[in-house]
Amino acid sequence: MPLKADVTSADLKSIRESALGAADPLGIAADLAEAAEAGRLADPDDAGQALTLAAEIAESRSKLDAALRYASRAVEAYGDRSDGDVVNAKAVRARILFRAGRADEAMAEVEPLRPQLTEYPDAAAYVSAALAAGGQLKVAEEWLTEALRSALASRGEPAEPEGVLFFLLQQRHRVRHALGLQHDQHDNLAEKLETRLANATARAAEAPGDDLLFFPKPEFEAALAKWPALAPAYGADWDEHRAHLERELVRLAGTGRAGLTLLPATVAGLTAFAGGDGDATDPKIRAGYAERIAGGTGQIAWPPERNGACWCGSGLKYKKCCLPRSR
Ligand SMILES: [Zn+2]
Ligand SMILES: [Zn+2]
Structure with missing residues (x-):
């Protein structure tokens, strides 16, 4: 089913939730890219997001050439913008490059994102996913630890499970489990906050x-x-x-x-x-x-x-x- 004339931000959100289970996800990815390039998005600022989403859909179907094309266009569409969405687009591009066996280019894409780990909540998850795709969990652990230390030094321990610090703690905790490392004090804090979040969610639901x-x-x-x-x-x-x-x-x-x-x-x-x-x-x-x-x-x-x-x-x-x- 072709997308309707004006694709809104809310449409992008629901496509993100439903595309992977759809009958023709690659058709949806192509339509999204087309809508972004033909100016059929209700908000032209969404072009980068639409193209990133197209890249992720194509990647999920192992269509790495198409995925890389969409991701590159997403990064281009953002131009000089610098925010969490741009970091995500670049990390997705790096992840696809890793999957395609182009590790050097992938590292060159993801390395400059390192300082952003302390700036944007989603950055830890996207950057870790890229490094994990390239079998670079140890590098991810090192970057996350460095970012976490500097964020803790400037902001102190988070009291609530939210914000950049929490996402760094949580992501680092996951990566360290994947590496089979023993808990350190940061992992203990991560687990404490994760438990608090789970309890709050359960309470709010009832x-x-x-x-x-x-x-x-x-x-x-x-x-x-x-x-x-x-x-x-x-x-x-x-x-x-x-x-x-x-x-x-x-x-x-x-x-x-x-x-x-x-x-x-x-x-x-x-x-x-x-x-x-x-x-x-x-x-x-x-x-x-x-x-x-x-x-x-x-x-x-x-x-x-x-x-x-x-x-x-x-x-x-x-x-x-x-x-x-x-x-
Ligand atoms: Zn209002
Ligand atoms: Zn743990």
Whole structure:
């Protein structure tokens, strides 16, 4: 099935999730590359991502020539940009070169990515995967250790399983297991944080909190007027409220939660739920209210498409409204 006219960022995401099981993944890869080059992407900035995805699909089917062509075009499409996506594209290109037996070129591609390991959360996984494809796990261990030490020195131990440091710890832990190395103190820390993440994910799955209650603008103002004590939990103003939510959703998505939704709340609804003697400022009451909304209809799916209407109802495009609030 050919791709539709305007391929959006959300389409890319769902293609990433479904292409490998599709009947004709190579056709999808070719269509993606074609859409990127013919300017049929809703957001032209997505060209590098579309081509990287095409490369990964072709690589998964061992079509290394096509994969390398797509990956090279992805790197070109990014031009002078420098961010995590570019690192991923280059690491994918290096991985394909390793698989194709072109180890020297692969090393030349992946070596300059070394300083990026402390900059971008995904870099550790992509760079390790490239080195692993070339049988260079020892090199991966050395690079990850160096990056981890420098990140720990400048930022201190992470308290939560998130961010660059956690991904470095986690990736290094995996690589060291693959090498059959004994746990060191960093592996112990990695395991502690991984356990905490697994527990938090399990808890979140069984008991939704009040974290995703969303008060649309007029409701937010009315809620704070009625219960000023809610400001620390939901934000001092509506911008802060939306920023809290966007960041929380990004964080949850990062832990692997799928099907995230915002739970639209109203003052009348919360008042009714709390009942005569219930106190809406009690987090347990709000969690119960959130659970009630989560069990009904009318939740707001997140994330919207980059160019789609923002989830907050402002009428602006997501990429111009709440998407940047998480940064
Ligand atoms: Zn372990
Ligand atoms: Zn918004």
